[in-house]
Amino acid sequence: PLEIERLTRSLTGYLGFRGSGVETRAVSAFDIALWDLYGKVCGQPLYQVLGGASREAIRTYNTCAGYRYIRDARQQTSANWGLEEKQGPYEDLEAFLHRADELAHSLLEQGISAMKIWPFDPYAEASDGLHISGADLDKALEPFRRIRASVGNRMDVMVEFHSLWRLPAAQRIARALAEFDTYWHEDPIRMDSLALLKQYAAASKAPVCASEILAGRWSFKDLLETGAVGVVMFDLAWCGGISEARRIAALADAWQLPVAPHDCTGPLVYLASLHFSIHAPNALVQESVRAFYTGWYRELVTHVPQPVDGLLARPPGPGLGAELLPELWKREDATVRVSPA
Secondary structure, three states: OOOHHHHHHHOOOOOOOOOOOHHHHHHHHHHHHHHHHHHHHHOOEHHHHOOOOOOOEEEEEEEOOOOOOOOOOOOOOHHHOOOOOOOOOOOHHHHHHHOHHHHHHHHHHOOOOEEEEOOOHHHHHHHOOOOOOHHHHHHHHHHHHHHHHHHHHHOEEEEEOOOOEOHHHHHHHHHHHHHHOOOEEEOOEOOOOHHHHHHHHHHOOOOEEEOOOOOHHHHHHHHHHOOOEEEEOOOOOOOOHHHHHHHHHHHHHHOOOOEOOOOOOOHHHHHHHHHHHHHOOOEOOEEEOHHHHOOHHHHOEOOOOOOEOOEEEOOOOOEOOOOEOHHHHHOOOOOOOOOOO
């Protein structure tokens, strides 16, 4: 099990080696588990066995989801935003839609000076990303107005587009956002048309951040060769695991670009991503969701890192630094499958 490279490569088949579908996601989970095991055998945290830390702590930004965000269905749609009932103090999705100024103040009080929001999604769903009216564009821009009027430039604002827009509408939105000095624009169009990103980037004052939905170094090489991306994002559970993420980060570094590991996924990916961000020299920032790390992440694992003054510190303990909670296996909503040894 310590021969991580050989074992991971043995699962890279003739089919599914480049996409981010089920084959790659299975390999990703396997690879993360092997690195966790390797750290535990060595008695060292994951960032240490990757080659050591590049920093004591890394800045985090808050993805403004709520407690029930994307928990009741498989699709990434506004119907699954979980706005129906409040479950705690950090219903940040509802807050960015209606009280973005108060939300920005709340985050700054915790030392968090960067936030990610996605107010354009419902309008993309209504038109299949083809069109946004002037009135709807004005509504979607209201959170940005409130944030800037309330806290000025003390808050960096990332914009998530979930690859929902076609190019002309995406360009229009980018031009409208210019006055708000947004930090990055994430997945503004579908990532199956990478060459078009250059046209989008020409219309956007903010750098393009892409893309959590890509997998494998080959896809990221194609992305980098467009010259359109400013921040490289990947998800450790979707891109091929930690082993592949190291190669992707090295590619990005060759292009003089930072990386920003994705997490809106689960506590183990959150932990793995934090270790990776502590290690990788060109890691810019680590995503986190305060409704998750104070909420359902704690229902699953023994340790969930918490930001202090907007920073996530080196995780303690060997490997990932956490175990699945024993009671998890007894939950009524848990599906347990055991393979023969």
